[in-house]
Amino acid sequence: MNGNTPVLALKGVSKRFGPVQALTDVDFDIHNGEVVALVGDNGAGKSTMVKTIAGIHTADEGQILFEGREVKISHPTDATNLGIATVYQDLALCDNLDVVENLYLGREEVGGNGLGSVVRPLDETTMEKRTHELLSRLAVTIVDVRAEVGTMSGGQRQQVAIARSLLGEPKMVMLDEPTAALGVRQTAMVLGLIKRLREEGHAVLVISHNLADVFEVADRIFVLRLGRKAGDFAVGEASQEEVVAAITGAEFGHIEDEPGGNQ
Amino acid sequence: MSAHGGGAAAAAPEVEVAPPRLDLVRRFVQGDLAELRVVLVLAVIWIIFYIQEDRFLSSVNLTNLVLQATAVGLVAVGVVLVLLLGEIDLSVGAVSGLCAAIMAVLAEKEGLSPYLAIAAAVACGAAIGLFQGSVWTRFGIPSFVVTLAGLLAWPGAQLEVLGETGTVNITDTKITGLVSTFYSDTVGWIFAFLAIGAFAAFNLLGRQRRLRQGLSAPPLGQLVIRIVLVAVAMLVAIWILNDDRGLPLAVLILGGFVLLFFYITTKTTFGRHIYAVGGNAEAARRAGINITRVRIIVFMIASTMAAIGGIMAASRLLAVNQSSGAGDFLLLAIAAPVIAGTSLFGGRGSVWHALLGALVIQSISNGMDLLGLESSVKFIVTGAVLLAAVVVDAIARRQRQAAGRV
Ligand SMILES: Nc1ncnc2c1ncn2[C@@H]1O[C@H](COP(=O)(O)OP(=O)(O)OP(=O)(O)O)[C@@H](O)[C@H]1O
Ligand SMILES: [Mg+2]
Numbered sequence: 001m002n003g004n005t006p007v008l009a010l011k012g013v014s015k016r017f018g019p020v021q022a023l024t025d026v027d028f029d030i031h032n033g034e035v036v037a038l039v040g041d042n043g044a045g046k047s048t049m050v051k052t053i054a055g056i057h058t059a060d061e062g063q064i065l066f067e068g069r070e071v072k073i074s075h076p077t078d079a080t081n082l083g084i085a086t087v088y089q090d091l092a093l094c095d096n097l098d099v100v101e102n103l104y105l106g107r108e109e110v111g112g113n114g115l116g117s118v119v120r121p122l123d124e125t126t127m128e129k130r131t132h133e134l135l136s137r138l139a140v141t142i143v144d145v146r147a148e149v150g151t152m153s154g155g156q157r158q159q160v161a162i163a164r165s166l167l168g169e170p171k172m173v174m175l176d177e178p179t180a181a182l183g184v185r186q187t188a189m190v191l192g193l194i195k196r197l198r199e200e201g202h203a204v205l206v207i208s209h210n211l212a213d214v215f216e217v218a219d220r221i222f223v224l225r226l227g228r229k230a231g232d233f234a235v236g237e238a239s240q241e242e243v244v245a246a247i248t249g250a251e252f253g254h255i256e257d258e259p260g261g262n263q
Numbered sequence: 264m265s266a267h268g269g270g271a272a273a274a275a276p277e278v279e280v281a282p283p284r285l286d287l288v289r290r291f292v293q294g295d296l297a298e299l300r301v302v303l304v305l306a307v308i309w310i311i312f313y314i315q316e317d318r319f320l321s322s323v324n325l326t327n328l329v330l331q332a333t334a335v336g337l338v339a340v341g342v343v344l345v346l347l348l349g350e351i352d353l354s355v356g357a358v359s360g361l362c363a364a365i366m367a368v369l370a371e372k373e374g375l376s377p378y379l380a381i382a383a384a385v386a387c388g389a390a391i392g393l394f395q396g397s398v399w400t401r402f403g404i405p406s407f408v409v410t411l412a413g414l415l416a417w418p419g420a421q422l423e424v425l426g427e428t429g430t431v432n433i434t435d436t437k438i439t440g441l442v443s444t445f446y447s448d449t450v451g452w453i454f455a456f457l458a459i460g461a462f463a464a465f466n467l468l469g470r471q472r473r474l475r476q477g478l479s480a481p482p483l484g485q486l487v488i489r490i491v492l493v494a495v496a497m498l499v500a501i502w503i504l505n506d507d508r509g510l511p512l513a514v515l516i517l518g519g520f521v522l523l524f525f526y527i528t529t530k531t532t533f534g535r536h537i538y539a540v541g542g543n544a545e546a547a548r549r550a551g552i553n554i555t556r557v558r559i560i561v562f563m564i565a566s567t568m569a570a571i572g573g574i575m576a577a578s579r580l581l582a583v584n585q586s587s588g589a590g591d592f593l594l595l596a597i598a599a600p601v602i603a604g605t606s607l608f609g610g611r612g613s614v615w616h617a618l619l620g621a622l623v624i625q626s627i628s629n630g631m632d633l634l635g636l637e638s639s640v641k642f643i644v645t646g647a648v649l650l651a652a653v654v655v656d657a658i659a660r661r662q663r664q665a666a667g668r669v
Contacts, residue, residue, distance in 0.1 A: 077551075092549045096542035096610035097535075105539055106550030108532045121530045125476045132478075150663070 005068045006031050007172050007203040008053065008084070013062030015048055015227075022048040024227045026062070030172065035194060035204045037218035039211070041247055045227040046207045050174050053205075054086040055079040067171075085165035086174045091157055093164075095150030099142055100124070100131045102149050103164045134163055138196050140189075155186025162193055172203040179213050191217045211240055225249055301603040301619045305626065312630035319633055322506035328622075328629045329504075330442055333513045334359075334576035336621035338596035340524050341568030343617050344561045346600060347528070347541045349609020350406040352565045354395065354413030355596055359573030360588020361421040362388045366574055367431040367583040368424055370438060377437035381574060388570025389563050391417070396562030400555045406562075414593070422585060430584040433577055441516070441578040445509035454510060455501040459494045466490060513575060517618065520568070524614040537561060541609035572596070591645065595624050598645070602652040608660055624648070 006029035015023040022045045030036050038046050051057045053064070055073040063070050066082050073079050079086070093102050104127045111123040131145050140159045142152070149160055158178055165173055175194070179187045187210075194217050197204050208214050214221055215235060223231035223246040231246035244250075312319040338355050345352045366384035369375040375383075391413070399409045425431060433439055446454075466486050473480040504510050528534035539547040540554050548554050576592075577583045599620030605612025627648060631641045 076549075090545075092543070092546035094539045094542035094546050094610070097538060101535060101539075105535070105547065106552050108535060110532060119531065121526075122532060122535065125472055125478060128473075128478055129476050 007067060009065040011063040013059045015052055015057055016060050022227050026229050028222060030203045030205060032203055033198055033201045035198050035218045036220045036222055037214040038205055038207045038222050039214060039247060040224035044224040046224055047176060050176055083171035085170035087161045087165050089176045091161040093149045093157060093161060096148060098148055099145040099160055100128050102160060103131055103167055138163055138193055154182050155189045158190050159193055173197055174205045176207045179210060223247055305623050308626050316633050319630055322503045325503050326507040328625055330511060330513055330579060331629060332621040332625035333517045334572045335595045335599055336517050336618050337520060337575060338569050338572035339599040339617035339621050340520055340614055341565035342596050343600045343605050343612055343614050344537060345565045346605050347537050347612050348561055349541045352410045353407055354410040354417060355565060355569040356588045356593030357414050357417035358388055358391050358566050358569040361417045362570035363573035363577040363583045363587050364421045364424045367433055367577060370435050371431050377435045384574055385567055385570050388567040392563035392566030396559035400558050430582055432582045438578050439581060441575060442513045444512035447509055448505040451501045451505050451510040455497050459497055462493055463490045521614055521618050528614055538610055598649040599624050606656050
């Protein structure tokens with residue numbers, strides 16, 4: 001990959017839900033090893049943009065370029081096959097299964113090739129070993145990978161969900177509000193994990209309402225307002241005030257306290 | 264922990280934080296040690312009946328008890344899988360009656376070979392499950408409504424199949440032999456030692472494989488205790504059975520199916536997907552699992568096991584009539600796994616619960632028969648036991664939620 005071609009680029013993407021224009025003519029790009037924060041007020045179109053990239057919605061207009069090639073993403077598996085992994089806000093974990101079982105759900109390792117596919121036994125030791133390897137690579141500390149996910153804290157569950165998305169070695173990871181509803185320490189854990197993803201060279205797109213988190217972890221801040229691109233700031237060159245102004249559409253001045261981890 | 268059947272192999276969560284004694288109590292109530300709980304319940308029931316009537320623990324009666332439990336146990340195996348999905352199948356009693364009637368008529372009236380008659384009955388069970396599962400998943404009607412319709416309709420089909428006499432006696436020795444075949448003492452002992460050896464090898468090799476891969480493994484002592492306990496239970500069981508008529512074929516059939524489905528539920532991808540769908544169907548769907556396929560296959564398994572249970576019941580009672588599969592049969596088959604700790608809320612349970620629960624239920628029923636209690640009392644007691652089991656399940660679930668375990 002040469003450094004100039006973005007992993008993913010949107011060109012003039014629009015998406016309408018009946019009368020609601022959720023995205024209008026959005027241009028966007030993201031590179032390897034880059035964390036881009038996607039911010040905007042409620043209903044600005046952030047989730048719609050992520051879901052369009054993830055193949056849950058299809059764009060009405062515009063192009064999606066993956067590593068410079070135009071691609072059509074009309075189904076979630078299209079996105080997965082390209083190497084785009086998504087962690088949704090509800091995480092989609094099975095609380096009655098343990099960490100290993102959740103990580104490998106739907107792509108279990110099986111042993112003993114000779115037998116038919118129905119009777120082939122799961123290869124638990126391989127899956128457990130790789131789980132340990134993946135978690136330690138990501139510096140995630142979960143003592144017992146055979147404990148049910150339902151017993152774990154919100155931060156640990158978020159980490160499990162992110163680790164799960166990495167199992168297919170994706171090029172790009174999208175996270176929808178990964179720190180919402182997390183306490184200070186848990187938030188720090190998840191932000192640490194996001195930085196780790198950047199070090200590994202993944203492109204990371206993070207939706208967040210928490211500007212403090214955004215400024216801590218992101219390289220760039222992409223602002224949506226009423227479905228339109230309202231700003232694209234490099235973190236070092238923008239102030240929190242400017243970003244808030246872009247989000248709210250206010251000319252300047254009146255800045256409320258940053259909205260914290262609502263929604 | 265029953266989700267991966269490892270039992271003691273998988274350390275209970277939060278062991279480090281909870282004081283050991285409290286932790287044991289918690290696991291006992293919340294279901295991690297449900298198997299132990301139900302074994303204790305069984306022991307208490309046996310002691311109570313033994314005090315009232317010492318024939319209860321005679322080898323003849325215990326053998327009869329096991330034979331009585333096979334039909335309910337086999338049906339309950341399928342019910343466990345349905346419960347793991349968080350669903351219910353109210354038609355298993357009716358399906359067992361209908362399929363037994365089909366077998367009886369084909370073998371006794373139509374003169375078909377008993378093997379073909381049995382195969383036809385089992386195939387009918389599978390077809391009914393395919394039909395009910397498809398209607399449920401296709402139209403999104405709650406499974407209990409679809410199977411309630413089956414509960415009403417299949418007995419009608421059963422009457423139709425049985426014809427005007429309403430009863431078909433079973434004389435074919437191949438079919439009656441399913442329950443009346445007993446193996447010699449030697450066969451019993453050989454079987455016991457083979458089973459113990461297999462269990463020990465399975466546990467020890469599994470531990471070795473984990474250690475070789477650098478994974479944590481239960482201490483050897485703990486494993487040895489497990490193996491010794493299973494060995495003792497096995498030897499005592501064979502000793503009792505040999506004291507009467509010997510090891511029954513019916514026990515091997517029940518044990519075989521329990522082992523088969525234990526393997527499928529805990530060691531295969533399909534089994535893993537059953538637990539996943541029961542735990543969080545949306546998560547399973549997003550993980551790429553074809554949840555409709557899993558659901559339909561599970562309903563086919565439930566109806567197939569119902570047919571097999573019905574065949575065993577017919578073999579034991581030497582007849583099929585209008586009341587085959589009716590009465591409390593359905594309730595017992597659903598109550599059995601629940602009593603033993605399989606959750607009604609889905610995602611938690613084990614095929615072993617079918618076996619243990621069937622023994623508990625049948626012990627109560629058998630003991631009350633022995634004491635000559637009225638059927639009114641029997642119904643009430645069985646209902647009370649089921650209610651108690653469901654309440655324990657609900658409490659366990661609430662405690663898990665309180666502890667952040669949903
Ligand atoms: N499936 C849908 N059908 C109809 N309208 C939708 C759908 N999804 C989103 N919308 C609408 O599109 C607009 C953008 O919604 P979106 O969920 O993308 O906002 P968001 O930026 O993620 O907001 P939040 O911060 O509240 O999560 C909203 O007006 C919303 O009501
Ligand atoms: Mg959103």
